[in-house]
Amino acid sequence: MNSLLRIINRNNHNINNAIRYFITLPTTMKCIEIPKYGPPEVMTIGTRPLPVPKDNEVLLKVTATGINRPDCIQRAGMYPPPKGASDIPGLECSGEVVQLGKNVKDLKLGDKVISLLSGGGYAEYCTADAPLCLPVPKGLSMIEAAGICETYFTVYSNIFMRGKLGHNEKVLIHGGTSGIGTTAIQLCKSWGCEVFTTSDGKDKCKSCIDLGADHAIDYTDKNIKFEDYILEKTKNRGVDVILDIVCGEYVQRNIKSLNEDGRLIIIALLGGPKANVSFTKLMLKRLTITGSTIRVRDVAYKRTVADGLIQNIYPLLESGKVKPIIYKELNVKDVVEAHRMMEANEHVGKIILNIKF
Incomplete structure (x- = not known):
């Protein structure tokens, strides 16, 4: 009887948790768009429908995203996203799992993760391949963790x-x-x-x-x-x-x-x-x-890299022997300044955008 009650309580908790996320998810989100190619000033804040995760994906509420040189090259019109990828820039993020694709078994709602992306990180929400969602290394903040994947x-x-x-x-x-x-x-x-x-x-x-x-x-x-x-x-x-x-x-x-x-x-x-x-x-x-360029590789290859990181690099990150070097944290609304900083080569380490529109 006690075992049965535990199962019922656990299932009720999962159902309630799922209902909480379902009810609170918006239908739209704010994001950074590139309406035309050019200098940093072309980027604008836009509104898009909330992305829907595919069967093997999850939806993340983005906490922070790293600025990377390919973002600038994409903005300039010389690095189009792969077929099927979001045209919103952003190749990595930290965030919280808020929706699961129907085939996702190894993640749960509320998990704090980091993920390599093919695009979409400069937004309040983005979809991510479930096999590429990794736990936040122990001892690192979500801002620090956002600078790891790429x-x-x-x-x-x-x-x-x-x-x-x-x-x-x-x-x-x-x-x-x-x-x-x-x-x-x-x-x-x-x-x-x-x-x-x-x-x-x-x-x-x-x-x-x-x-x-x-x-x-x-x-x-x-x-x-x-x-x-x-x-x-x-x-x-x-x-x-x-x-x-x-x-x-x-x-x-x-x-x-x-x-x-x-x-x-x-x-x-x-x-x-x-x-x-x-x-x-x-x-x-x-x-x-x-x-090589990793953005166009398939999920299976990227997961192989992820397994190597977890086995060989996570112990170094969690012991403090290595760490992401954060040059500056900026608000997402300051994305133009962030790209200018990147292109001026001012930085030592990573420039991070916190996603608070």
């Missing part, structure tokens, strides 16, 4: 999965004070690696060192070339892995900077998508050049 998924999948970075190897991270860079520095140091970085200006180079980098090269100093510096410090051997956000004329310089069997991973094209390259060094040193 950078940690990118760094882990590229440096550790594609680049196969080994313990005690040497790595070069271009753009050391970006969200990607601040994440990569910490994770590579946690692997016991010697970390080289590039950044713009002495102050930012100091920030890289403070985060744990062994070497920070000021790329605005015309008297220093990163490839020459690396070869000098490594006794002409070079580094084992390079994470590159520049491409363009950096490709040949990266090849010069790599050790035998080195791996060059290109994840952005800030210096342009084309390069003049001599492949002689590539052949002699048996180099690998690869690249």
Whole structure:
């Protein structure tokens, strides 16, 4: 009898909880829209119907979202969202589960999660693939947690999965004070690696060192070339892995900077998508050049990355050995300022929008 009463009470609690969310969900939401492509000022606050989760999705009430370079590129008209994805910008968020798709079994209403998104994060509500909703790491606020997914998924999948970075190897991270860079520095140091970085200006180079980098090269100093510096410090051997956000004329310089069997991973094209390259060094040193963008990958692949994060990176996050570096938290209404800040390269770490319209 007591067991039966417990079952009834538990089911009543779940039903009441579901009713509470169903009743309080609005039919519309506020969001940031890009009515036309252009500078940050083109973004406006709009109203959209509340999104409806598909069978394997959940609806999240968004707490905060991270600003990422692809958001700016999308706003400028050069990075359209994948087919079927929301045209609202925002590739990651923290939030609360408020509605479940009919096939979702491993999440429940009220769960606090973080999620990698294909779009939609700059809004009061967004849908997210249930397998990509991860628990908020213990000890982190929802604001801090909002800055995890895009950078940690990118760094882990590229440096550790594609680049196969080994313990005690040497790595070069271009753009050391970006969200990607601040994440990569910490994770590579946690692997016991010697970390080289590039950044713009002495102050930012100091920030890289403070985060744990062994070497920070000021790329605005015309008297220093990163490839020459690396070869000098490594006794002409070079580094084992390079994470590159520049491409363009950096490709040949990266090849010069790599050790035998080195791996060059290109994840952005800030210096342009084309390069003049001599492949002689590539052949002699048996180099690998690869690249990726995670936004267009399927859910199964992204879940594989998520499993690696939970197994290998969550213990570091929850112990405080690594953490998302938050440069500034802004209200979503200040999204124009946030994009200006991103494009001016003012930041060290992540710029976060709290979603309070």
